[in-house]
Amino acid sequence: MSTLSKPDTGTWLVADIGGSNARFGMLDGKGAEIRHVKKLAVADYANPSQAAQAYLDELAASMGTAYRPPSKAAFAIATAVTGDRAELTNSPWILSRTEVEAKLKLDSLLVLNDFEALALSLPRLQASQLKVSAPLPAPHGKLAVIGPGTGLGVASVVQTRHGWIALAGEGGHVTLAAADDFESALLAHVRKQFSHVSGERLLSGIGLPLLHQAIAAMSGSPAAVLSTERIVEYGLDGSDAVCRQTLDVFCALLGSVAGNLALVLGASAVYIGGGIVPRFGDYFFQSRFRERFESKGRLRSYMENIPSAVITDTLAALTGAAVALEQHDM
Known part of the structure; x- marks a missing residue:
């Protein structure tokens, strides 16, 4: 001061x-x-x-x-x-x-x-506030956060000689891209209803029911309209195959978007916030998230060295405020 x-x-x-x-x-x-x-x-x-x-x-x-x-x-x-x-x-x-x-x-x-x-x-988070699959290095350089909650939030912080400076934006509304034929067909199906399919359109609390319905329609067995809470519950306990596939596709798409964020920013680490992913527990670390996060062609080895962590403390944004x-x- x-x-x-x-x-x-x-x-x-x-x-x-x-x-x-x-x-x-x-x-x-x-x-x-x-x-x-x-x-x-x-x-x-x-x-x-x-x-x-x-x-x-x-x-x-x-x-x-x-x-x-x-x-x-x-x-x-x-x-x-x-x-x-x-x-x-x-x-x-x-x-x-x-x-x-x-x-x-x-x-x-x-x-x-x-x-x-x-x-x-992010630079002040303690181990008790995070869930990781591998140890995180001390915060340095540029850190990115992406979080599916009611919507999809994206932001970052940059380390400077004056301290950590936040970079705000509306990255949750970037256009969602397909990485395989199934996802191409999925996005084509959703585009019949929405001309622009953003990350938030499918990777959020408001988006999971739409993703679930689209996957059900593509499988030829339309399912009942379910809330985000029920989709997560039935997907995690394995009682509903379409819900399970919905979570699988959700984690894969999120991995692609998070990997793109890491590349654009040159992040030293990527954090997953929001209220949805922490509910997945160990399932998230067994999902295709990291596979798709790292799947960036010639830069795969570069991506493998960028760690990711899930923020489990729902009050972290208060600290940031x-x-x-x-x-x-x-």
């Missing part, structure tokens, strides 16, 4: 707002532990400020005289952040930075993309 700056002595509010859930937490300024974490369903509230106020009201009631209202906040949201007003991609919520700042009586509110926040957390506040406060 600059010697001309005054240290922040107030509490900070951090939030990770996705398409289905919003997670809130509080911390006592720079470097403090995030506490009082609570998950709220997006569907239960009209907008982010209403959800945040409900969280703060409950916290004030439980803490009594020990409660101190936040002076600053950072909201990580599941959409591109380009101005004061942001519409969440897979949610009815609309966020206005100035409106939330006023309603919560904040000195300042920082709004950033949710995967930008998750990327900022706190890091963003620290950087903003410098």
Whole structure:
């Protein structure tokens, strides 16, 4: 922190707002532990400020005289952040930075993309927050994260002499490419319904049911429409062959996209975030993910040296939001 700056002595509010859930937490300024974490369903509230106020009201009631209202906040949201007003991609919520700042009586509110926040957390992740198939080296260079949740998030961080700098983007909406004849036929089938088949269209919570239906139709045995939760459940326990194949194709396609991300960025490691893959457990590491991640022709040996890890801590983006506040406060 600059010697001309005054240290922040107030509490900070951090939030990770996705398409289905919003997670809130509080911390006592720079470097403090995030506490009082609570998950709220997006569907239960009209907008982010209403959800945040409900969280703060409950916290004030439980803490009594020990409660101190936040002076600053950072909201990580599941959409591109380009101005004061942001519409969440897979949610009815609309966020206005100035409106939330006023309603919560904040000195300042920082709004950033949710995967930008998750990327900022990568250098600080501990072994207990990850599941890996091989040891990870110390974070260095460029780190990438891709995560199927309600949508598909993508971001990265770059190590500089000034610290880690996040690179936000909308990589989940890149065009999905086929790697074999089956996938070519699969994408052709989906294109009958959607002219542009992005990564998010199939590799997400909203995409898994579409992927499941497309695979069922291609097999000639149309299946019942199932939720993402049921597809994952029946696929993992092996009780439904189409669901099992859906998970197999999902992991293979995700491997291709993650490998492309590693190549474009020149990443030293790729992390898998979001709420879907952590549910797969050991199945993910037995899937075709790594095979397809590494399957880049003449660069296979290069790809083999880029490790991948699954982020199992669903609260990691809150840490990233706190890091963003620290950087903003410098």
